Ligand SMILES: Nc1nc2c(ncn2[C@@H]2O[C@H](COP(=O)(O)OP(=O)(O)OP(=O)(O)O)[C@@H](O)[C@H]2O)c(=O)[nH]1
């Protein structure tokens with residue numbers, strides 16, 4: 001699979017006709033600041049398609065990017081940024097749950113992005129449970145692998161998958177800095 005075109009279509013916060021246009025959706029979910037938007041940019045080979053920021057809480061809506069005119073990459077807001085109000089946090093949590101569980105369509109694949117240095121947190125475990133309950137097809141990206149020393153990688157990955165109760169075949173490490181495993185992730189998304 002070669003990504004030859006990518007464009008931002010729209011951001012939604014609830015029911016919208018884009019959910020029903022029949023194109024398969026690939027969703028990127030994870031805690032705030034783990035690098036979901038950067039991962040999308042790396043996959044499509046564009047620096048600023050999905051807006052990313054060093055300030056957590058950049059993505060506020062469910063953003064749809066049209067890929068090769070046939071798919072959507074769906075960039076979800078991140079959960080768990082400490083500085084947002086409890087009310088705002090709850091709103092974001094509900095938006096994520098709505099998209100994954102109650103929206104008119106279901107994503108064909110979900111990429112659960114985890115910060116490889118911080119490891120799997122409660123949100124990640126809860127998310128894995130939700131994805132399982134909803135019977136959604138998903139795999140884990142251990143992101144920001146450039147922040148780990150080479151000899152830490154294996155242990156960290158084992159630790160993350162242990163916490164999630166999953167086996168090592170469902171995790172791929174990645175870094176937007178080095179683009180390590182970019183092709184592998186694209187393959188996993190589209191197979
Ligand atoms: N070292 C390193 N930094 C990264 C990597 N990916 C993203 N970042 C940085 O992490 C910060 C957050 O990246 P985003 O892509 O905005 O994260 P996000 O998950 O979309 O964040 P929200 O929209 O707030 O949920 C930015 O400063 C990025 O430059 C990576 O692979 N390695």
Ligand SMILES: [Mg+2]
Nearest residue numbers: 036037058059
């Ligand atoms: Mg984002």
